[in-house]
Amino acid sequence: MHAAVVHSFGTPPRYEQFSDPIARGKNEVVVDVLAAGLHPRVRSQADGSHYTSTGELPLIPGIDGVVRGPDGRLRYTILDETSLGTLAERTVIEPDRSIVLPKDVDPVIVAAAMNPAMSSWVALRRRIDFKRGQSVLILGATGNAGRMAIQVAKKFGAAHVIGAGRNTAALQALRPLGADEVLPLDQLAEAANVDVVIDYLWGEPAAAGVVDMITARKERSDPITWIQIGSVAGPTSPIPSAALRAARLQIVGSGIGSVPGRDWLKELPKLVHAITKGEFDVRSKAMPLKDVEQAWCTNTGDRMVLVP
Ligand SMILES: NC(=O)c1ccc[n+]([C@@H]2O[C@H](COP(=O)([O-])OP(=O)(O)OC[C@H]3O[C@@H](n4cnc5c(N)ncnc54)[C@H](OP(=O)(O)O)[C@@H]3O)[C@@H](O)[C@H]2O)c1
Known part of the structure; x- marks a missing residue:
């Protein structure tokens, strides 16, 4: 598959070939990524400055996104700490820790807003x-x-x-x-x-x-x-x-840790509903994943969303 890959902290990820992810745990599945936001947290993950950074390289950044699983359903997912993030054509998720989305959602809006x-x-x-x-x-x-x-x-x-x-x-x-x-x-x-x-x-x-x-x-x-x-x-x-x-x-x-994971999971469906019903003004800019280096250096104020 193709992915945005970090080889050294401080240098933007490069779009290149990477081995296909493999589901290892019994609750894991490989999914296609449709859209992933370039949030500040993704930047700090990619430059090694986030407090959870283990220093492991190479690294595919990306903490969340809209994906399509083997069952064909669209899901919004948040990943645990992993070096196989969502800035890739495919990643591995635990469906229990994701939210099923309505069929007609715009993946870019959901990926930008969540x-x-x-x-x-x-x-x-x-x-x-x-x-x-x-x-x-x-x-x-x-x-x-x-x-x-x-x-x-x-x-x-x-x-x-x-x-x-x-x-x-x-x-x-x-x-x-x-x-x-x-x-x-x-x-x-x-x-x-x-x-x-x-x-x-x-x-x-x-x-x-x-x-x-x-x-x-x-x-x-x-x-x-x-x-x-x-x-x-x-x-x-x-x-x-x-x-x-x-x-x-x-x-x-307030963040992951001070609010338990089960509480986040309880809130996310209601937030997805509000976003997909158009209750919020969302500023997003979609860019192809292959242009990740350009996206990394662009800041228009809109949330950049990378689309494989
Ligand atoms: N804990 C959580 O659950 C959680 C979830 C999401 C985000 N966050 C965090 O929330 C923060 C904001 O995220 P975001 O998505 O809003 O980022 P963003 O879209 O990049 O916006 C950052 C804003 O901060 C302003 N800013 C940057 N440096 C500043 C400074 N030195 N003094 C005053 N203003 C400054 C920028 O203003 P200018 O336009 O003037 O540059 C911009 O308006 C990040 O730290 C992010 O990691 C936390």
Whole structure:
């Protein structure tokens, strides 16, 4: 088969011949890949920087995608840590850990949307006790996951959603998605009284945001839950200890591990349903898998999806 293969970390994968995958476990099957998203997590897998990296090479990256199994059905699948990812013509999955899709779905839309959308969907449904009528601030709202988080928060009944990011021009485009307010990162004090923060940035912007918001918060003993989901601005954040004492601030993370696998599997069918019914505005760009090197170096803001 053909696949995108990483031979050295720091160099984009190359499209080349690779041995066909073999199903080894009794629950495994070989499937055809129809579409796989080039998510930030796939890039960090391919450059060896993700914390789960074992350093094993060669590596076919790709953590999820839309596949067709031997039974002919379309499925959305998330792979466990593997060096045989979804950026290939074929891969190996466990059908029990995948979701059967309706026949008429657009594989590119599903492959583009699931990873960014599930980040906020699962966080609000499974990581905290989110209630209708609460207010939400999203840090990194102009990215794919941030744009989805606006729509997901609104779907779950958020009364007021504020989108914040560094790209002030892109912020204006968040209003049609449901953002009631948009803010540049140096004005987070204006979001001081929200109930929930969905944070895709971490790093310095999160630390500065915590200080600005706690300082300006009207009722410091009202709970504020900060959900750490992504770290595009830095893997560590120098949040001052005083912020945790001076306000009823709770910081929780959401991702695979902090939310058990069975809980993800329970949420995914509902998310698939919302995506395939067209409830979310999804920005995707399909590219042939053979052009993976070009896709790797392109960033239009739309989620790149590689199609074998
Ligand atoms: N835990 C989970 O369940 C989960 C699931 C999905 C994603 N994630 C994580 O969530 C994060 C965002 O994913 P995504 O799909 O939205 O990525 P994305 O589409 O690439 O968007 C990233 C956004 O971050 C902004 N950004 C990058 N560096 C920044 C910085 N130094 N300061 C401020 N803003 C910065 C970019 O803004 P510009 O347009 O200005 O460049 C862009 O809007 C990633 O870390 C990803 O791994 C986590």
